[in-house]
Amino acid sequence: MTFDAGKYDVIVIGAGHAGVEAGFAAARMGAKTLMLTLNLDMIAFMPCNPSIGGPAKGIVVREIDALGGIMGKVIDKSYIQMRMLNTGKGPAVQALRAQADKPVYMKEMKRLMENEENLTIRQGMVDELIIEDGICKGVVTESKAAYYADAVIVTTGTFMRGKVLMGHLEYESGPNNQRVSVNLSKNLEDLGFEITRFKTGTPPRVNSHSVDYSKTEIQPGDENPKYFSHDTAEQMVEQLPCWLTYTNEFTHGVINNNLGLSAMYSGAKRGTGARYCPSIEDKIVRFNDKPRHQIFLEPEGRDTEEVYVQGLSTSLPESVQHEMLKTIPGLENAQIMRPGYAIEYDVIVPTQLWPTLETKKIPGLYTAGQINGTSGYEEAAGQGMMAGINAAAKIIGKDPVILDRSQAYIGVMIDDLVTKGTNDPYRLLTSRAEYRLLLRHDNADMRLTELGYDLGIVSDDRYNKFVEKKQFVEGEKKRLRKIVIKPTDEVNEVMEEAGATRLKEAIKAYDLLKRPELSYDIVDRMIESNSEIDSEVKEQVGIQIKYEGYIKKANEQVDRMLKMEDKKVPADIDYDDIHGLATEAVEKLKKVRPLSVGQASRISGVNPADISILLVYIQHGSIARIAN
């Protein structure tokens, strides 16, 4: 018998990386929000690598921060190392990566959750959804507490019918031997959702005292690190290094000799593994021509001796893991503190979701994070943010918020998931974003802060700083358009120092800055400096001017894309009624129910010919029918 445990606007199931962003966003927008999770001491737990960010992922963290979310702030408060990757390449692929102090990250996140207005956090196992007249109205916990709400967001990660695999050992469990979530998964299946099984793996953790670092290469952080959050001011943090070593033929030998014992290869596993996060077994088999693979030793925190052996994710038996480590320089005497393992878990097929992450089958029910088939803290957090925003928006009567592919990596990810689905754990990559030149670390605020402010998530203080920055950027661009640089000796001295050809005639500072070999700081030495602007404004001005042509071209492509996005598909369209559509297209269109012709054109199996027919039908519906 259940008891009435209270009424909320939004309930979030799970306080992992998706759950915390969902709960925080909904509460910030004014929705009375309850977050239920299995263990309050495991809020925002990182079951895998102790790092946040990297290519594409780092930009997602910036996007979450620009919208007013929290991942960026928390990692800036708990990092042990910060590095900007790909600094030798263009701004479109530069991305920040931080090594996190896991316990500090979790503590800081819990503190934020406990102190957020409108947000209640509680420990409990949700077993069932309350569905009334086909609409989700709340949840019931295993302790029979019935909580009611107008929206429920499921962010249960890798816990859903979780099964740990290590050689022939397999047992029901969540990550890190946490409790498994079985009933809720069954409930979703009974409600008719299509569920599939994915798998991911993690490497062993070893004791730092047992590592011989003299046989590895140090990997230090950046001297003057950048930060994820737009609110983070300069800070002096003593950074800890990571260490690089490699596997070798002996390691590969141990693995090849024991492949049959790996859950991956013994047929024990049923879930689909992560293509872009392969286990070491996978790497040895798929890249058997490679003599060695990189292994990064990453501290899990300042006050722990646990070291994460990045690159050695495995589901081999523990005994083989010991043998493997012995062959790796620096790890010959490594003591395993936690063995590596693989975990299989339930995933909801994401084409069952609208781009708002609400389920098509049950209004008021949303899903976000690993449960939607992604892999990664950042991917989960980005979805959590959008599910939280859309659940709250629906309740407080705001329009749905759907980020398009030119606005954010979060938009690219969600569009890929709900339009194309995914056959293995989906990980964000720069190559997935056709407008990646517009989706950069440096301009996340320009793309999203206005929206975050309109939604009530971004604070007035942050917004005012943002408006001021925008004004400074425009002002400085205007200033540089007016400044003429003459080919004086001093100027040409600076040009030569920068390895640029000497100036022969006068040129506008704005135009000079377009030269690839000249940065804002170099041009600044040839003109009167603008003491009012800071390094962020200078960076923005430099990038906007230098890439002006490319950005203009990309925006033209975006305009064309948006034209197709603006062509809405009627919600009640009957694809069986449209003459000439390919059978596969009808099938896929009926399954995905695209909101726009643009989205329809991205469904795999829907061809340009189908799109032309669909366009005619939408524009002339009746005419087409008469034609038949």
Ligand SMILES: Cc1cc2nc3c(=O)[nH]c(=O)nc-3n(C[C@H](O)[C@H](O)[C@H](O)COP(=O)(O)OP(=O)(O)OC[C@H]3O[C@@H](n4cnc5c(N)ncnc54)[C@H](O)[C@@H]3O)c2cc1C
């Ligand atoms: C072994 C392992 C290896 C991984 N390897 C990688 C990797 O190599 N690369 C990578 O990018 N990502 C990896 N990940 C993925 C990473 O953990 C996830 O991407 C991320 O944690 C997902 O965030 P989430 O919020 O969706 O779910 P989680 O972080 O898993 O959080 C789920 C939350 O839901 C709660 N919960 C679950 N069921 C219930 C219930 N019934 N009632 C109430 N609360 C519930 C849990 O307590 C938890 O707080 C790995 C994960 C695991 C477990």
